[in-house]
Amino acid sequence: MNDDARALTRHLADLLRREQVAMAEFLVALAAFDRDRRWVDLGHTSLFYFLHRELGLSKGAAFYRKTAAELLQRYPELIEPLGDGRLCLSSVVELAKVITPENRAEVVARFFHASKREAQAVAAELRPRELVPLRDVVTALEPAVPAAAAALRASAPAARGAAAAAPVADLPARDLTGDQLVHPDEPDSTPGSARAEQAATAQPAAPPRPRDEVEPLTADLRRLHTTVSRRFLDKLAAARDALSHAQPGASTEAVLEAALDLLLAAQDKKRALVKKPRAAPPRPSADPRHVLAEVKRAVWKRDGARCQWRMASGGICGSTTRLQLDHVVPVARGGASTVENLRVCCAFHNQLAAREEFGPKHMAQFARAPDEQAKPRPTLPGTRVVHSDDPGLELG
Structure with missing residues (x-):
């Protein structure tokens, strides 16, 4: 079985190398295509629209490749790291924000093998935002609209008269999960009737869990976007009041950091990382699973x-x-x-x-x-149940 896995791994590694080389070759050809403005011959207004409309790429994929092709025209030395996988499209987009003819030799290597978030952090460090506002913004979210209600809303343009002819340019482009796309350059081209049909036939589903987003601002500052309940805000206000003697006017960051310090200290105690003075050595346990x-x-x-x-x-x-x-x-x-x-x-x-x-x-x-999950599980003879939230024990 291990030999099969290793053989498959070698095959996958070979496919990955070919994919990276093919992407680099595509971007080189696309850069030449853009340099000669060949997309004009096909009636497109920009390289982005050519990629999106002619080649059928998503808006995000078109934006990434457009940015990379434009960057290769100015810095052809990026072809090699793109071809061997040291650079990927998401890191190239961030690199494009900070690279200059003067810093190219030092900056490029900092983006090698970087994830999207790591590349964003490097870009923020190299070109920090000026006068970053330190503020808390609380906004209310609109309640989720059931699929049936969305279908009725989308299928009622006739009852709205002239409002039905309104363009969809103001609608943010979204993918099938409801997440806003990376590059909303172009309005959603899906006809209203098609959207209504999709909504009418969609199966009811639980709303997706809101995602936290971290936006690098400078080398040290980050902006955190998160969705919380009203209960959380009530607890936050109570915690700020409780901290008012020690830290009058404490910011949200200060309150949350104090709470996190307590959480981490409790976890260290649970893992026995906090050493307590003992009056006498501990007694040996009869349980072979007991860990001192x-x-x-x-x-x-x-x-x-x-x-x-x-x-x-x-x-x-x-x-x-x-x-x-x-x-x-x-x-x-x-x-x-x-x-x-x-x-x-x-x-x-x-x-x-x-x-x-x-x-x-x-x-x-x-x-x-x-x-x-709530039912008790059987145990091995002479053992006991171990849960994943107990770091001091083991499963089997």
Whole structure:
């Protein structure tokens, strides 16, 4: 099975290299196409509209490729890192905001292998916004419109008279999930009747969970966009009042940071990272799964609060979420709760280790369907249940 996975990995890596080379070749050809303004010969008003209308790319994809093609015309040295994967389209868009003939040699490498958010942070550091306003803005969200109501609203243009002829240019372009597209240059071209038909036939679905957005402003400042409940705002106001003696007029950032400090301190205590003076050495436990606080502390410190699962390609998983302590040699196999036999693992790799040790058939009895999460699960003989929110224990 591992040999098959390695063979598939080599095949996927080869396909990825070909994709990166093909993208670089496409952008080089597109840059030449744009330099000669060949899109004019086809009746388009810009390269963006050619990509969107003629080649059928989404607005976001068209914008990314347009930006990259224009940048390649000025900085052809970007072709090589695009072809080998050091640069991707999202990082090129951010690079375009800050690169100059003077800084090109130093700046380009800072965007290598950067995610979109990391590239945004680098761009904000190199060209920070001036006079960044420090403010809190609270806005009310419109209630979600049911699909049936949306269909009726979209299918009633005749009753609205002249209002039905209003252009859709003011409507933000959105994809099928309702998220606004990256580049709203062009109005939504979907006819109103088609939108009504889509709404009428759509299955009712739960509203998507609002996404948090972090917008880099300078090297140190970020703007956080998040959706909260009224209950949260009430708690925030109460927390600000509670902090008013120690920090009069505390900002929202100060209040939330104080709360986060308390949360992290509690988590450190739970992981036994906070050392408490003891009058006497702890008594040995009869439970082989019991992990002494000093052992927990040593393991968490040694592993740096990151999953230590060894990857087939080398290195470790490195996850920092849903962490637990895992016995390298399971207790059921005679393993001890010592520093040497414990490691930090994420929940996924903790469960994977148990499946590899005891077999998937045996571990299937411990799996639960989503609607059974509240029910107690069976346990291995001589073991106890371990939940992912208890980082001091392990699953199997």
